[in-house]
Amino acid sequence: MRAWQFEGAGRPISLNEVPEPEPGPGEVVIDVAAAGLCHSDLMYMEVGEETMPFLPMTQGHENAGVISALGDGVEGRSIGDVVGVCSSGVRPPLGMFSHGGFADKLVADARDLARVPEGLDLSLAALATDAGMTSYHAIIKVGGASTGMKVGVIGYGGLGQIGTRAAVLAGAEVHVAETKESAWDLARQAGATDVVRDAAEWAGRGFDLVVDYAGFDTTQKAIDAVARGGTVVQVGLGLPTFTVKTPTLLGRTLVGSLGGTVEDIEEVYDLFVRREIEPAYTEIGFEEIGDGLERLRRNEVTGRLVARLDR
Secondary structure, three states: OEEEEEOOOOOOOEEEEOOOOOOOOOEEEEEEEEEEEOHHHHHHHHHHHHHOOOOOEEOOOOEEEEEEEEOOOOOOOOOOOEEEEOOOOOOOOEOOOEOOOOEOEEEEEHHHEEEOOOOOOHHHHHHHHHHHHHHHHHHHHHOOOOOOOEEEEEOOOOOHHHHHHHHHHOOOEEEEEOOOHHHHHHHHHOOOOEEEOOHHHHOOOOEEEEEEOOOOOOHHHHHHHEEEEEEEEEOOOOOOOOOOOHHHHOOOEEEEOOOOOHHHHHHHHHHHHOOOOOOOEEEEEHHHHHHHHHHHHOOOOOOEEEEEOOO
């Protein structure tokens, strides 16, 4: 079968022929229908050779498809079930510590599967497993966005667009910082109160919560924006290191949020099906994954890129 694989530092992702996987006990094989592309894939390519347990590594941690084989001991799942895969669950993170879904088939732990509701497009089902889960978990479960809160969202990309809308639905007053002006109207349509180019404009504004979905050394700007007693949730990994002024942390909380749960994915699926959240995304072919990652690197993508393998 085909698989897009990271082979080492400084090398572009490669499309290789690899053996088809077999499920072990408690595992399933999924015929991948849709796989989302993420800035984290690029980060993995920068640090992967130091941390990945083996190479080459099939990338892709945002996946949905159809179960085609069951391992011993799998209960509650059937061949033909349409599922999304939680990449921060029982199995080591996909595309970094275990083979991911930039391939025709994927092995997953049955406990990491979210049921895709009838009528949900599989591109949305795929992006919900990371962009949806991670953004929702950070702003709702970790940040606690709710009625009466003044919330800032840094980065209106694949994650920020979902986080913004989730906080609006929760009743928060939401402000967005996004350098790409082409996304500003989308942010306003999602219910953002206002949009600025640079989160530095929020300094001293006394926000209750800021969620940084960008991570391009924007953490300090988030800290400067929140009031004493406020919280900054760091999600984005645009750069491998950040710099913050230690005294500005006093009286404020800085917490990192990683991934989420199967429950989070299924809650996002429900919001998608009810069209409460309608993220922007662009579909590409499986053969375009390598080029798609380069588009992400050049910041040429609005919303999310999703590779479709079932078309």
